[in-house]
Amino acid sequence: MEKGKSDDWLTDDEQRAWRTYVDVGTLLLNQLGRDLEPFDLTINDYEILVNLSESPQRRMRMSDLARTTLQSKSRLSHQISRMEKSGLVRRENCESDRRGLFAVLTEDGWETMRRVAPHHVTAVREHFIDLVPTDDQAALRKALTPVVEHLRAARGRI
Amino acid sequence: MEKGKSDDWLTDDEQRAWRTYVDVGTLLLNQLGRDLEPFDLTINDYEILVNLSESPQRRMRMSDLARTTLQSKSRLSHQISRMEKSGLVRRENCESDRRGLFAVLTEDGWETMRRVAPHHVTAVREHFIDLVPTDDQAALRKALTPVVEHLRAARGRI
Numbered sequence: 536m537e538k539g540k541s542d543d544w545l546t547d548d549e550q551r552a553w554r555t556y557v558d559v560g561t562l563l564l565n566q567l568g569r570d571l572e573p574f575d576l577t578i579n580d581y582e583i584l585v586n587l588s589e590s591p592q593r594r595m596r597m598s599d600l601a602r603t604t605l606q607s608k609s610r611l612s613h614q615i616s617r618m619e620k621s622g623l624v625r626r627e628n629c630e631s632d633r634r635g636l637f638a639v640l641t642e643d644g645w646e647t648m649r650r651v652a653p654h655h656v657t658a659v660r661e662h663f664i665d666l667v668p669t670d671d672q673a674a675l676r677k678a679l680t681p682v683v684e685h686l687r688a689a690r691g692r693i
Numbered sequence: 694m695e696k697g698k699s700d701d702w703l704t705d706d707e708q709r710a711w712r713t714y715v716d717v718g719t720l721l722l723n724q725l726g727r728d729l730e731p732f733d734l735t736i737n738d739y740e741i742l743v744n745l746s747e748s749p750q751r752r753m754r755m756s757d758l759a760r761t762t763l764q765s766k767s768r769l770s771h772q773i774s775r776m777e778k779s780g781l782v783r784r785e786n787c788e789s790d791r792r793g794l795f796a797v798l799t800e801d802g803w804e805t806m807r808r809v810a811p812h813h814v815t816a817v818r819e820h821f822i823d824l825v826p827t828d829d830q831a832a833l834r835k836a837l838t839p840v841v842e843h844l845r846a847a848r849g850r851i
Contacts, residue, residue: 680713
């Protein structure tokens with residue numbers, strides 16, 4: 536598309552910042568995904584394992600898990616079904632809690648998490664953290680904080 | 694997982710920078726995707742429309758399009774098939790060029806692009822660019838440039 540058609544069009548500098556941000560996102564997701572392939576896990580699987588493994592009794596209410604992983608409930612439900620088939624998690628109803636269904640990490644899921652986590656952290660270091668000097672990490676966080684706050688609020692309004 | 698198990702584990706500051714980065718990515722992808730829903734487009738569709746509309750004769754070799762959009766050739770092929778069904782693009786063989794297949798924007802695809810682009814740019818401004826002061830945009834780009842260079846090089850080695 537031609538530039539300058541609208542006052543709202545991105546300037547060259549804005550375009551460069553935006554493009555860099557988008558490209559890192561895409562490339563990083565692909566790279567971290569490839570690094571998890573030997574373990575038969577996707578990035579989404581991994582994030583769920585992390586969340587459950589950090590929770591009391593290694594379980595979370597499905598609605599809390601959806602909120603934490605920033606997924607819709609229906610997408611999370613499909614995801615959990617796939618992970619249930621692989622034996623990593625199971626669904627559980629809590630008798631004393633009517634607020635619904637829990638996702639629970641199985642013993643297999645826990646062992647998988649323990650095995651994979653060091654590899655994933657190494658990948659995050661290699662492909663991101665160790666490439667960004669400490670000061671720039673702080674600048675990155677400062678730049679993105681208003682965005683994350685805005686997006687969380689926008690999500691809450693849906 | 695417990696912290697401090699390995700020297701390689703992320704520090705609290707690193708973890709915060711990483712978490713902010715990842716959360717913005719997920720939230721932004723969801724938000725921009727929702728903003729495209731009224732037009733029956735996904736973010737991936739939109740990116741392909743942008744690339745084709747900016748190319749000479751509004752067409753690109755499939756292999757170039759895969760490289761530009763950072764997708765695998767097989768994933769792009771599925772994507773183009775879906776967009777072909779919606780009438781946005783078509784595949785075309787070039788007689789004078791044996792290096793293969795092209796994806797070409799249709800007249801419908803071009804009209805869709807012209808109609809949607811201003812809305813998408815407004816969304817990018819509203820949910821990202823206008824929330825980040827100019828200096829912080831520059832800092833963001835500085836912080837992420839070594840990452841994008843590293844990831845592009847890693848991708849080239851596959």
